[in-house]
Amino acid sequence: MAETIDTAVQAIPEATILFAGDSGDGMQLTGSQFTLATAFAQNDLATLPDFPAEIRAPAGTTYGVSGFQLHFGSVNIRTPGDDVDLLVAMNPAALKVNLHRVRPQGTIIVNSNAFVKRDLDLAKYESNPLEDGSLERYRLIKVELTRLTRETLKDSGLNHKEIDRSKNMFALGLALWLYSRPTQPAIDWISQKFGKKPKILDANLLLLKKGFHYGETTEDFVVRYEVSPAKLKDGMYRAIRGSQSLAWGLIAAGYKSGLSLFYGTYPITPASDILHELSRHKNFNVVTVQAEDEIAAVGATLGASFAGSLGVTGTSGPGVALKTETIGLAVMTELPMVIVDVQRGGPSTGLPTKTEQSDLLQALYGRNGEAPMPVLAASTPGDCFFIAYEACRIAVKYMTPVMMLSDGYLANGSEPWLIPDPDDLADFPVTFATTLNGEADGEKVFLPYARDKETLARPWALPGTRGLQHRLGGLEKQHETGNVSYDPDNHQFMIKLRAEKVERVAQEIPPTEVNGVATGEILIVGWGSTRGSIEAAVERARMKGQSVGSTHLVFIHPLPPDLQEVMDRFETILVPELNNGQLIRVLRERYTGNFQPLNKIKGLPFRASEIEAALDELLTTVTP
């Protein structure tokens, strides 16, 4: 074996790397293994997987390219990174699709064996970019991945297909070396994954090491990088994806409330993973029902709520569109229910595998008649856990359906997560009605629509409770008795009452926090998954000495009572959204202020630099 050269090591605060290749090249796996190693290296991080809409698009095509982007560092990491420092491209298509993301002088590692006529044609390259000098603005490193892999494994006893499929392990090893990451996590993972397939196991381990050594032995690399641990809060951490953390938040809600969790759903990207995760944890008294469609799913969920379960139904935009009639019934019957909308690119089928925030107005107004309900939004993968928990708590406390908004970026993205202590979660008391609560001509009676003074919630009386028999339904209800009522005044009274109940949820909203300057020129008001990009931009703005702050809304209905006051402390309110301007409509309608929209509708999250640019522009225009 060739002697090892010790390459110069350079310490850097942060780095963004992107693995890209065919759907079949195992880039998602490579990416998550690198993420794991990075987590162990105690860096802060954020990831952005990006896969094609096709299940297995034909090899070599540009639309078949699957990518995994990772941003990590010793500093606070809030986004998957704007410009890429290292691109690992397994074939021409992967290079073609992702080159524009690489920063000038950034490093590109390519599998040079893949740059042959057929693949170049598939990627629609006129000439070979490795030779035509079109890449000279970058540090290009050609690695004969395919050949090296085949050589390494010629005696492995694996067939060609299996051998070629494992070249990503070589790439992983090389990348780990380049950024001085530990190989142990990957080794452990491989060992237990392929425990039963010794041949594959050995092959993968061998390639991982070979890749690592390749870095040490080749002279291609002038420097090697080191990223020291981030100053994260003390405690136990794990990497977590949004769909997993959302599912766990629901489990936690069931756990703390003592209610059985009923998750009624119908598969849809990008919400399905919540179902997949929940269905693995039946021993938490979790019931998952895959219904025949979204309408049946929300119907079954409402039935479960009536019976006393914690009813939750999850879907994406097109599914919410189908559930709205039943959500209206939940508003009328005042049963607790949580509707999770993992938003994706719309309208219609739109861009099903991409992220977007374009269901906000549907969440607020997409029902017939006056049917208000609380709407909450999660802002990071880990935050999904807490918002899911909070949505459930409010649904039960106020006896109302609650809409929780997530999106494709949160669902698939991951971040290091300070594991919470279950004891620190807000209390989740539940009281079922067991006794008669009213009187009618001298007789004790049950009033299913009597009200709690503080919350205006009606009692939750479960079928099976002796003496509390009552009938719910979608026709207007008489105050207190809950009987059908066509009385005009009662109708108006009940409309106002249901609206007031939802307004009362404002009691649950903590004082609005402002990140950055507390008063100044620009306040960024955001919601949902844009939080990371916004706060990164604010940080950069402050380094530039700009007077910028940001606040991020968890509750979009009702809105925080102190929001106007907070906004009044700034001259301009910038509202970045991954839609054509939805929250800004709500703000303009209810508040005064100089509201400026910043919209991106490309199926991708904001880059911090995009928000930064908007700030710069506003500041140059507002300050003469």
Added chain:
Amino acid sequence: MAETIDTAVQAIPEATILFAGDSGDGMQLTGSQFTLATAFAQNDLATLPDFPAEIRAPAGTTYGVSGFQLHFGSVNIRTPGDDVDLLVAMNPAALKVNLHRVRPQGTIIVNSNAFVKRDLDLAKYESNPLEDGSLERYRLIKVELTRLTRETLKDSGLNHKEIDRSKNMFALGLALWLYSRPTQPAIDWISQKFGKKPKILDANLLLLKKGFHYGETTEDFVVRYEVSPAKLKDGMYRAIRGSQSLAWGLIAAGYKSGLSLFYGTYPITPASDILHELSRHKNFNVVTVQAEDEIAAVGATLGASFAGSLGVTGTSGPGVALKTETIGLAVMTELPMVIVDVQRGGPSTGLPTKTEQSDLLQALYGRNGEAPMPVLAASTPGDCFFIAYEACRIAVKYMTPVMMLSDGYLANGSEPWLIPDPDDLADFPVTFATTLNGEADGEKVFLPYARDKETLARPWALPGTRGLQHRLGGLEKQHETGNVSYDPDNHQFMIKLRAEKVERVAQEIPPTEVNGVATGEILIVGWGSTRGSIEAAVERARMKGQSVGSTHLVFIHPLPPDLQEVMDRFETILVPELNNGQLIRVLRERYTGNFQPLNKIKGLPFRASEIEAALDELLTTVTP
């Protein structure tokens, strides 16, 4: 037969009368016959039928009461009337339910035979109101309707049931006499309705006359009224109900465009009558399909639009909730389609037979993703004809789904209608694509998503057209080619393009007209069925010398380009709505002004006096 007394005749400008009785008493029929006679008397008029949710509620119960209110006069009539001058009550329940509507000193005609123990109990009367003096504030006229009817018909050969069922004819005759209306229209109608049942025919005619003569002969009536013809525009008139006029507007659209009208729907109150009316006119090349549900209805309609029909689907709020996903597909495929929402009391099943305006926000925002579409609202029963026509015209011209809002009050209400000349309707040209419209590498090709410069509409190429084969779908479309595209920039471009196309519809909006003062203190901005009450209130305000004007929105999306300018001419903007405040949200979001809401959510239209009161209050508060 007793000699006839000639009662003093008093000329009055207007009157409001209300027929009320059991569902079985034929009050709707009595009301519409009186309406017909009134129309012939050339009065202006407005009606408000009000029937129970039950098909045939048990006789004598308060919730079984069916009513028909009619407001007519020699002056402009814009509402069914605030206070009732004459109440005809066929039984205690009818009196109980409607007494509060009668003005002090108003006349009440009761069927005294019905005021017996059983019916009094059913109506929950402790004592007989005819005797306990509780009615002394009114002019009470007791008529032994049942007895007189039985006597009149004892030799008619009809059985008891038939005889008792016809007593409404006696009441009708009496009412016609009291207001000096012609009996001929009713006689003609009866004659052709019962032509085949001579016994019933004779009985009804006899009773009608008896009732009329009863007025002449009895001394109960001190005065008799006369209402001279209204000064209506010259021309040929008819009475028309909203659902009929809406259906005819659709037929007119098919007629003028030369397109076959396809109406796909699923029955729902109060929209079903549109289906009933259209299904009678198949000889206008009208296809009506009663689908298995609303989703199938809108799906079939979209398929019909693809094939080149004028696709229209009608429903009410709960049905719209179910159609939203498919409407999103129409937005993406850019096919012309009209969705009619005849609004009713919500949320959920709500108050299905009552009127409300609470689906506006659903119409604007109730879809997943960014899915804008034009929204138009009709303002009077006759106006439904023109708005339906306009909605169809815009859908085809701009290749977009269009939402048209009506409501229960418009659908069931009627008014005298100056019959339009088909030649005066706006032109309705339709062009189908027949030739290749683009080029790709030297070849002529068809670009299904190419754009018309003025409207941004894409070409409408019908299956069956040789050489223009193309595929539509719900995934994001590539500009011009219409191929599936996951390109981020294309997505944002298309979202903006679709939005811009809908904004272009503003070209179709005529300058905003202001009724009342053109500049001043208060401008009332209304939409939909509140027009009559608003304009009546404005008229009263002007008589009081108040500086009030009103404008009524037909287009709610896009909004009139000159609206801000018009509103700027007033200090305060009053926004009356039959909901909890929906249009006002839109106005506050997009415009500046001192917006004041006036909301009524009782399943009933505004009384002019309610708006009048709001004006008075505002004026006393704003002017010191």
Added chain:
Amino acid sequence: MPAGLNAGGDGALSRKDFATDQDVRWCPGCGDYAILAAVQRLMPEIGVPRENLVFISGIGCSSRFPYYMNTYGMHSIHGRAPSIASGLKVSNPELDVWIITGDGDALSIGGNHLIHLLRRNVNSQLLLFNNQIYGLTKGQYSPTSEAGKVTKSTPYGSLDHPFNPAHVALGADASFIARTMDRDPKHLKNTLKEAHTHKGSSFVEIYQNCNIFNDGAFLAFTEKSSKPMTTLYVEHGMPMTFDKGKQGLRLNGLTPEVIDLTDGYWSVEDCLVHDATDKALAFILTNLFWQPDLPRPFGVFYQIERPTYEDLLHEQLNEVTERRSNGDLRELLRTGDTWSIGA
């Protein structure tokens, strides 16, 4: 517990105990009254405590039913009752769940939920009030209306080929399929009782007269004069005879034919014997639908035992819980790869 609560308590209950204080708002003469009466009479017999009974309906005249039962209930939205009932039953299998629906509610807008309920076999009784019309919306044709029907929405006659509800249920592999009618209270009550005894989704089609919009739709089967010749009451294990034993039914190959039992050529022995567990027979039997010269069968056509959805679900839940023991949240959050920072 307060006095009032005993109201719902033990002791022999009577029909009246199942009535509510709400006035029944169907049209006078509506067939729904007879069905309500039959159900209220049946309740004391089956001896389920009122608080464990839940009636879930959709929308329609028939779906008003729950308001009149002093039990738990939900008058939900159009066509969705089977879904809501499924979630309810799964969440609390102790409950005795009854689904009330109409021909439009169940077979038009609710068709999909119906067939999925039946295939899953959620233990419940589904009562389909078939009046072959949309009552509540004032008289449009329904998926069970005969083709060519003139209604408000079809002044020139309807075009749709009607469903045969029993075939739809069979196609969905229902485990219990029966038919009865409002005008035969005894058969109605007994059929409902058998449906209740059956463990699984029991599909019961009830011919119900809408005397306002479709009066006399089933006259042939209810009128004393014609009934004997037109109705065939089937019972498991019994030969198929009707017309007071004067006529019978036999199979000629796969084709049913009527045989005269009076002229001595055929006898009861030649008649088809009903076997409610034979799916093919159930199909052939329920195929007797608007067929001239053949009687219309009533009774339990098909009944087999197969596991209910909620049983399977809870078995799995318990099995997993036993194997993995009750979940511990703190543990769950720490599963997989974790690392510590600081202390």
Added chain:
Amino acid sequence: MPAGLNAGGDGALSRKDFATDQDVRWCPGCGDYAILAAVQRLMPEIGVPRENLVFISGIGCSSRFPYYMNTYGMHSIHGRAPSIASGLKVSNPELDVWIITGDGDALSIGGNHLIHLLRRNVNSQLLLFNNQIYGLTKGQYSPTSEAGKVTKSTPYGSLDHPFNPAHVALGADASFIARTMDRDPKHLKNTLKEAHTHKGSSFVEIYQNCNIFNDGAFLAFTEKSSKPMTTLYVEHGMPMTFDKGKQGLRLNGLTPEVIDLTDGYWSVEDCLVHDATDKALAFILTNLFWQPDLPRPFGVFYQIERPTYEDLLHEQLNEVTERRSNGDLRELLRTGDTWSIGA
């Protein structure tokens, strides 16, 4: 008309003329390729001009189909293709309408539209790509997955009793019901041809292998080794034999049983002869579903003629128009009571 237009023109078309410039994006090895090939091969044979062909699909891997056919098409939304196709066909009966759907698209979310399409008998071909899995959403069980199936959404096994698609179609009174498979191109193409020849809604279930999420679901019927014993190809008027004529099927009462045709006891004469017009037989035949020791039938199970929805609709339209003559708008507006004011 411009040159380009002739592209869609007459003259013998070949399979290639029906391909589009869009890359086919199914996974390599997916059964959908074989079905696409069969349809593209069939098109020139049926001789319908490309511009009169319309393929309407829902959502799913299979529903990508229309993008690959150089005809008119719509890749609509999940489960709604039958509704959209109905409106299309009614509006222009000249069009040759093909509905492409999957087991989830047609039987899960789209179940109701499917059965209503079939009962109405809208003239169209419905191709149900049954891979017993949700492919596009990456592998959850579907309404046709066998009970106990372990998938992403059911790590402990699914609980739902699966649909028998042919029985669902029969329960909806479909006028044409057939089954074929991706791995038998000849039978596939012929079956599609018969479906196209049939006037009415043709329901064709196609066993399709999803080699990514449910590989080998139908191996028993497609593998050379097992196929002869497991598959029974039925043809109208032909005796039911399989296993290269070594085995046959007979009816014992209403129960089908396999007979050995080699030991001389039974002969072909004893075999059941297929009659595609016999509904009861079709039911019994399609009841051979996951039954041990009994083969799985393929072919056209049932086919009868009954009026199509669009024919009835246009007959009525024409009939009314003839009777009342083309509507005149000016007249319409003046029908009923009118009065004049002024001159």
